[in-house]
Amino acid sequence: MTLTLPDRSFAAYIFDCDGTLVDSMPLHYRAWIASFRQHGAPFEWSEGEFYAGAGVPDREIVAGLNARHGCRLDPDLVHETKLEWFVSHLHELTPVAAVAELVREFHGRGEKIAVATGSDLSIVDPELEHVGLRHYFDIIVTPADVKRGKPAPDMFLLAAEKMGVAPADCLVFEDGKAGIQAADAAGMASVFVPSAPTAFC
Structure with missing residues (x-):
């Protein structure tokens, strides 16, 4: 999988978990x-x-x-x-290789990164740990942290706030329609990470 990123720099990067960071x-x-x-x-x-x-x-x-x-x-x-x-x-889980590579690259450069996911922390923590990505993220936003989940922008806005970055300076990585809608509503650019079989795209 090759991901095409926008041709501009960002101050922070926000990742969905299931289907984006983890092939789950x-x-x-x-x-x-x-x-x-x-x-x-x-x-x-x-x-x-x-x-x-x-x-x-x-x-x-x-x-x-x-x-x-x-x-x-x-x-x-x-x-x-x-x-x-x-x-x-x-x-049975494995990381999404192309996205995991970006996480390691961003982390190595000292970029701000966070997770904003529709799954509970009780799922996200062990799955990120299992695929070797948990230690890269200090900030993980879940439905327990906000009043409205995706497609509302609340999770992405909270992640940006926790990182101290304006929403317009964040790039979101998402595999779900609701997540892309949430990024749009938050005023953030996004990169679609295909996870569904072609028949369901």
Whole structure:
């Protein structure tokens, strides 16, 4: 994979985690399916629908599916079951090589970098640790830190604030439509990192 960056300098760089730093999206989908089955979800959730919701916090996804299908799955229980299944399969994860290379390059130059992710810290910490990237990031923003998740700009704006950088001086790396929308809403440039199979792009 070759990523094309904007032809200008930036004061800071913000990375999504799943599908951007870590090649974890297929594993997340399997975790969702396992959790839905365990909790008796009365619907099928396609891989295409999963990728369309990339970046949206878990509990919001469950709430949206409840509303769409007229069911009452407990967002917290579905999330916890998904988390347990996912963590038990961490050994399957690998970094997204092109993005990991940029992280190491930026860190080596002393650039400001942060993570802004729709996943809970209880998922992000172990997966970044597993792929050898956790020690590069002092700042990680998750849904617990903001009132609104992606596609709202809150996570990216908070990451910029924590780094002491104006939003317009940040470059965002994202694999999800919601994340690109959030970057746009924050007034930040973005780089799309393709993670979905071609059929779902």
